[in-house]
Amino acid sequence: MTSPLQTLLAVQEHDTALDQLRHRRATLPERAHLAAVEKRIAEVEAQLADARARRDEVAGRQAALEAEIETSDRRITEVEKRLYGGTVSASRELTAMSEEVDHLKARRSGFEDRVLEVMEEREPVDAEVAQLEMDRVALDEEKAAAEAAVAVAVAEVDAEIEVVAAERTTLAEGVPADLDATYEKLRGKLGGVGAAKLNGANCSGCHLTLPATELDRVRHAGPDEVVFCDQCGRILVH
Numbered sequence: 001m002t003s004p005l006q007t008l009l010a011v012q013e014h015d016t017a018l019d020q021l022r023h024r025r026a027t028l029p030e031r032a033h034l035a036a037v038e039k040r041i042a043e044v045e046a047q048l049a050d051a052r053a054r055r056d057e058v059a060g061r062q063a064a065l066e067a068e069i070e071t072s073d074r075r076i077t078e079v080e081k082r083l084y085g086g087t088v089s090a091s092r093e094l095t096a097m098s099e100e101v102d103h104l105k106a107r108r109s110g111f112e113d114r115v116l117e118v119m120e121e122r123e124p125v126d127a128e129v130a131q132l133e134m135d136r137v138a139l140d141e142e143k144a145a146a147e148a149a150v151a152v153a154v155a156e157v158d159a160e161i162e163v164v165a166a167e168r169t170t171l172a173e174g175v176p177a178d179l180d181a182t183y184e185k186l187r188g189k190l191g192g193v194g195a196a197k198l199n200g201a202n203c204s205g206c207h208l209t210l211p212a213t214e215l216d217r218v219r220h221a222g223p224d225e226v227v228f229c230d231q232c233g234r235i236l237v238h
């Protein structure tokens, strides 16, 4: 039968493996990729907000000019209706109306030129917004794929954790409660390693060589006697 100390060493090996698996689970490269995609999404969102604000500003100017053109059109129609309606016959009044129509048409033409300028100004901004919106859609797809990859990788690690944890539970049944309590306390205090093997004259916990007298003491301890490394305080399994 395996001694409780040898079993404890196996428990330690399983705990170390579990710690490594949990670390791997937390630091999956798939997570780093997902974080990078999310960062790019945030960047594109910011660029998109900026481009949309510029587009809205230009579009606002365009709408204002178009409203001016409409107003001019309405006024031209009104004046022309009176001018050619036959109700006004005084030549001075007709001349004034005709001059007003000319003036309104010139004004309208000025607005039209400015609308064309604004539309030209708007074109690259519209293209920029459209491109960023496409980038955003592509990044959303990339994010969904990255999330799926994380889920797959996590499931793989979880399956490994489940196997090792089950083995550990079975092994732990062979460790007396007081020894287990001591081990857990040391493990919590000493970076996850509470029990270490004696390798020749070296403690595998702190990797220091035991002094001759100390080594002698450990070697003469009974197989079930719990001894500790003088240097790191860990349970030393000999």
Ligand SMILES: [Zn+2]
Pocket (backbone or CB within 6 Å): 196, 203, 204, 205, 206, 207, 208, 229, 230, 231, 232, 233, 234
């Ligand atoms: Zn040690």
